[in-house]
Amino acid sequence: MTLLALGVNHKTAAVALREKMSFLPDSFEQAFHHLIQTTLVKSGVFLSTCNRTEFYLSAQNQSGLEKKLIQWLCEYCHLKPEELIKSLYWYYDDQAVEHLMRVASGLDSLILGEPQILGQIKKAFTQSQPHQIMCRDLKRLFQKSFSVAKRVRTETDIGVHAVSFAFAACSLARQIFESLSEVTVLLIGAGETIELMARHLFKHKVKRLIIANRTFEKALCLGNDFGADVIRFEEIPSRLYEADITMSSTASQLPVIDKNMIKQALKKRRNQPMLFIDIAVPRDIEPEVGHVPNVYLYNIDDLQSIIERHLSHRKRAVFKAESIIKEESLNFISWVRSQSSSEMIRxxxxxxxxxxxxxxxxxxxxxxxxxxxxxxxxxxxxxxxxxxxxxxxxxxxxxxxxxxxxxxxxxxxxxxxxxxxxxxxxxxxxxxxx
Known part of the structure; x- marks a missing residue:
């Protein structure tokens, strides 16, 4: 029995190709039946995310397998062989084992150490099982990879430090304010970054969340998800004083908050400190705001330095993570070989x-x-x-x-x-x- 991992990811293929190769959960059963009818594949798991599409397969042997799989992918995804072949990567047996463990541990992610990929792999594994009789080795490999990913996160700092702007902004807020459960946060905007910020703040039990956006309906929808108060964009100057922390990320070409607004807000707050985190480009908050007493202003470059510093911590953790994966992959391969030899002896x-x-x-x-x-x-x-x-x-x-x-x-x-x-x-x- 041969174990095989093949696919494309953010490093090998542009988003246009990744889109064509994406598999929705509803289409898995049809895709798998088509696969086993046209190739030597016996069982498999399909992983499809925005950054990668991968197939983890077990097959009778390697003879002619690559040619048949390329043909199947081209037919199913409506691709030409020349646009697919240059972006595909292949891993067999020992290398396939290591690859899955690296992916599950976040070592192969766009954002090093990000935890979401493990949940996505678990979901792909669960969705695959009802549609087939999964071979013992492939099933055991996925179960082992889950425990390896947990060990990597427990024994290394691969996931400790913030490496996204949203998470870095929330981490900065937690450093300055002892507890977010005592503060009010105003979020300006309603895009993906603001949504991630809202998610992090909600997770850390922020006392009160206020959301403002030019499109009120979009702010209302986001506010409902996180139990936030929603205000209209034009209300920002008069309501700014309510927020201990303001985080802004809009597409505005002009500043949303100026120095005069801040001074008025401070008067209403009796000069209680205010933290502003501006991750918009162009900037949402006038740079001069940072010179106002009792005001702390951080922009995207400040957060970038935090991210780079944290990323260096994660990169230092990679060596230990890789050694864990090497150890665990060798253990798994030894188990596979012992099982194979036992079957042969029997x-x-x-x-x-x-x-x-x-x-x-x-x-x-x-x-x-x-x-x-x-x-x-x-x-x-x-x-x-x-x-x-x-x-x-x-x-x-x-x-x-x-x-x-x-x-x-x-x-x-x-x-x-x-x-x-x-x-x-x-x-x-x-x-x-x-």
């Missing part, structure tokens, strides 16, 4: 037992017919010996004829270690004494 023993039973029954039948007991027993053991050693001795002979010295030595040593050669010499001495 199969070999079963075959040998079938031969023994067949020859024994034949010998018993001959004895019942009146054949000489001693001759029958000698014939039985002679036939049993010939059948059991036919395959290894034929392989030994072929290795000698082919000039394959390494294989010949290996087979010879295997026979020697089995005791067959040693036992034969002893038996010969006893039967033909000097």
């Amino acid at each position: 199969e070999y023993r079963s075959k040998a037992d079938q031969i023994r039973i067949a020859l024994t029954e034949k010998a018993l039948a001959a004895i019942k017919k009146g054949d000489n007991l001693e001759k029958t027993l000698y014939a039985l053991t002679h036939k049993l010996t010939n059948q059991l050693i036919h395959a290894p001795t034929s392989s030994l002979k072929k290795a000698a004829l082919d000039g394959d010295i390494e294989r010949f030595k290996f087979l010879h040593e295997s026979l020697e270690h089995s005791g067959l050669l040693h036992f034969k010499k002893q038996a010969t001495k006893k039967r033909h004494p000097n």
Whole structure:
């Protein structure tokens, strides 16, 4: 059985190609049935996110597999081979194991160490199971990868420090204010970054959340998700004083908050400190605001330096994370090999037992017919010996004829270690004494 990981991601393919290769959960069953009908694949897991589409598959063998998979992908995703081949990556067996563990641990993500990918892989694994009988090795690989990802996050700092603007902004707020449960935060805008900020603040139990946006309906929709108060954009100057922290990210070409607004807000607050985090480009808050007493202003460049510093912490954690993955992948590969050898041994023993039973029954039948007991027993053991050693001795002979010295030595040593050669010499001495 061959394990295979193939796919495209943000490093190998542009978004236009990733869009064409995305798989919706509803289309998984149809896609998988199409796959097993046209290739040697027996079971698989499809992972489809905005940054990657990957297929983790088990197949009977590698012969012609890549060609068939490329053909299937081109047909199913309506692609030309030349636009797909240059972006595809392939990992087999040991490398496939390491790759999945790296992906699950966030080491292969656009944002190093991001935790969302693990949840996405778990979801893909769960969605795959009802549609197929998943092979033991592939199922065990995913379960092992989940525990490895947990170990990496527990034993390293790969996910400790903020590496997104939204998370960095919220981390900065938590550094300045002892507890977010005692503060009011005003969010200006309603885009993806503001939504992430709202999510982080909600998670940390902010006392009160206010959202303002030019499109009131969009702010209202976001506010409903997080239990926030929603105000109209033109209300910002008169309501600014209510916020201990203001975070802004709009597409405005002109400043949304100026120095005069801040001074008016401070008067109403009796000069209680105010924190402003501006991650808009162009900037939403006039730079001069930072010179006003009791006002702390941070812009996107300030957050970038925080992110870069935190990213360097994560990069230092990569070495330890990689060593954990290497250790765990070797353990998994050893388990796979031990299972395979155990199955092979069971199969070999079963075959040998079938031969023994067949020859024994034949010998018993001959004895019942009146054949000489001693001759029958000698014939039985002679036939049993010939059948059991036919395959290894034929392989030994072929290795000698082919000039394959390494294989010949290996087979010879295997026979020697089995005791067959040693036992034969002893038996010969006893039967033909000097």
